[in-house]
Amino acid sequence: MTKSELIDAIAGRGELTKARAEMLVNCVFDAMTEALQRNEGIEIRGFGSFTVRPYKPYSGRNPRTGQPVPVPAKRLPFFKVGKELKELVNSSRQFAITGGDDSDDDSDDDIIEDDDEDE
Amino acid sequence: MTKSEIVQAVYSRLGGFSKKESAELVDLVFETLKETLGRGEKIKISGFGNFVLRDKRQRQGRNPQTGEPILITERRVLNFKASQILKQALNPRDNMVVATAVTE
Numbered sequence: 498m499t500k501s502e503l504i505d506a507i508a509g510r511g512e513l514t515k516a517r518a519e520m521l522v523n524c525v526f527d528a529m530t531e532a533l534q535r536n537e538g539i540e541i542r543g544f545g546s547f548t549v550r551p552y553k554p555y556s557g558r559n560p561r562t563g564q565p566v567p568v569p570a571k572r573l574p575f576f577k578v579g580k581e582l583k584e585l586v587n588s589s590r591q592f593a594i595t596g597g598d599d600s601d602d603d604s605d606d607d608i609i610e611d612d613d614e615d616e
Numbered sequence: 617m618t619k620s621e622i623v624q625a626v627y628s629r630l631g632g633f634s635k636k637e638s639a640e641l642v643d644l645v646f647e648t649l650k651e652t653l654g655r656g657e658k659i660k661i662s663g664f665g666n667f668v669l670r671d672k673r674q675r676q677g678r679n680p681q682t683g684e685p686i687l688i689t690e691r692r693v694l695n696f697k698a699s700q701i702l703k704q705a706l707n708p709r710d711n712m713v714v715a716t717a718v719t720e
Contacts, residue, residue, distance in 0.1 A: 498657055499661075500663075506652075511644050513641075524626050524629055528626075530664065530705055541618075574698045575696075583694065585650060585653070586654065587691050587692050589656040589692060592655055593656060594656050596669075
């Protein structure tokens with residue numbers, strides 16, 4: 498599901514115009530982004546919580562050239578799945594995972610970062 | 617920030633919705649996200665991030681407290697991958713420039 502599909506779903510179920518549903522969805526994610534920018538965590542009961550984690554600077558490497566690259570200190574958002582959603586997701590194993598691959602968006606990892614494949 | 621503060625943002629910024637309607641609509645957004653993930657469908661919110669599902673095989677783990685080996689059953693897990701835009705929003709100075717420079 499993409500953001501525009503979410504907007505369509507909300508418009509349908511909430512009996513809103515698409516324009517209103519779009520404003521709503523944007524407002525929700527904007528408010529969350531602003532909270533994270535203030536270094537404030539977000540807690541949504543039954544869904545999960547977002548926190549901001551500080552990372553120290555470290556020396557990374559360009560995987561293509563092997564050249565060392567300094568990675569500055571940064572803050573990254575971290576999501577912890579809520580118990581209810583965790584259980585819901587696990588019980589969805591009967592269905593195949595759908596929704597396309599993860600690469601056709603703007604969230605590609607920093608090329609110089611290690612990919613934390615498995616936690 | 618709690619859900620009620622998101623409701624407040626919707627109520628005061630959008631206008632035209634009562635407090636009750638705002639609360640119901642915010643609930644609807646999270647319910648829809650939950651139901652979607654609950655049927656095995658990933659979610660991509662451009663500008664914010666992706667909620668990604670992954671199937672994990674059964675594996676051998678360890679109780680970190682006691683060191684005792686335990687079997688971790690196969691499971692499906694949810695991960696959040698923040699979008700580049702969100703990461704940059706949290707790091708306002710030009711400290712993402714390095715990453716960009718390498719890609720070019």
